[in-house]
Amino acid sequence: MRKTLTLLAIVVAGTTPVMLNAASTAITEVRKSELTNLVVQDCGSCHGLTMRGGLGPALLPENLEGRNPLELAEAILDGAPGTPMPPWRPLLSEQEVHWIVELLQGGIPK
Numbered sequence: 295m296r297k298t299l300t301l302l303a304i305v306v307a308g309t310t311p312v313m314l315n316a317a318s319t320a321i322t323e324v325r326k327s328e329l330t331n332l333v334v335q336d337c338g339s340c341h342g343l344t345m346r347g348g349l350g351p352a353l354l355p356e357n358l359e360g361r362n363p364l365e366l367a368e369a370i371l372d373g374a375p376g377t378p379m380p381p382w383r384p385l386l387s388e389q390e391v392h393w394i395v396e397l398l399q400g401g402i403p404k
């Protein structure tokens with residue numbers, strides 16, 4: 295019982311700051327436009343400037359339809375070891391990557 299409580303305390307202590315953090319760091323419009331540029335320029339250098347694919351696979355809404363956004367976010371955060379897909383965790387927050395997945399699945403506004 296004691297063990298369960300301790301575990302619960304760790305879980306609660308571990309999640310609360312993250313939730314607070316997520317709420318207090320909404321992505322600003324400026325950051326959204328920076329992220330869109332990053333997707334087109336940096337991701338686009340491998341996935342194609344229009345996301346139609348190149349060295350990396352196409353990332354258009356029709357290609358990503360039905361894909362689990364969490365898995366796509368993980369693919370971006372951790373990259374694909376042994377392939378040219380780099381991990382973006384050092385450069386982007388999880389929240390930013392989730393926003394990018396939404397952007398890709400919805401289509402980049404022209």
Ligand code: HEC
Pocket residue numbers: 332333336337338339340341349350351353366369370374377378379380382394
């Ligand atoms: C240096 C080249 C390169 C860059 C830069 C790059 N990627 Fe990739 N990416 C790849 C390759 C190659 C793969 C395929 C990996 C594999 O074979 O599993 C891939 C895979 C992916 C996947 C998984 C696709 C799927 O269908 O499962 C996603 C999502 C993705 N990239 C998004 C991004 C995003 C977003 C960026 C920019 C933040 C980015 N990539 C930048 C080369 C790149």
